[in-house]
Each structure stands twice: as structure tokens, then as C-alpha cells.
Amino acid sequence: MPRKIEFEVGEPVTLTLRYSQGLEVASKYYERWPGDTTQYVFSTDEGAFYLTETAGALLNARLRSRKVNAGDTVTITRVMVKSLNSPRPVAEYFPHKCEVA
Secondary structure (H helix, E strand, C coil): CCCECCCCECCCEEEEECCCCCEEEECCCCCCCCCCCEEEEEEECCEEEEEEHHHHHHHHHHHHHCCCCCCCEEEEEEEEECCCCCCCCEEEEEEEECCCC
């Protein structure tokens, strides 16, 4: 079983992606919180991490826009941003592709 990767706010984590995109899967929390039916799993050489449907879709879009491919090393930073729909901030994940020298 791959190691679960956790992100601390503001702490960059460097990972090597096994696939260029995360895979959308059924959420294991569906029975607890109906309505949250899917999540994304991202597989890396260092382990795996899971994101909500919204956060995972946004990270996939950001990876595509930065032309990240399978095998690329990226630094991902979790940032809390103000939500327009809630008084609580929401977590967003920003990738930065590491260039090979």
C-alpha cells in the first residue's frame, strides 16, 4: 500500500508524478456525507494523495496548463484562500514544474 502524502499549509512538497493527471474515483466518505460522491487520487513515486472533487479537478487543470507529464517532478503547495461562498477559507493546491538542469 503506498504511503499517504499529507500537505501542510504553505509547505511545498516535491513529488514525481506517475501519471500526468489524478484519477477520479468513488469517495470512501459517501456514506458519512451524502452528496460528496467522488474524489481524486494522485499517484507519485513517493506515495499517493487524495483530494476532494473540486480541489482535484482544479489541480488537474493546473497540471494540464503547465504541461506536466507522467514522470515529471513537481512542487505542490497547499494554500488557504478566501471563499466567496463561505466564511471559511478553502484549500487550493498550486503545482510548479521542476525544470531539469
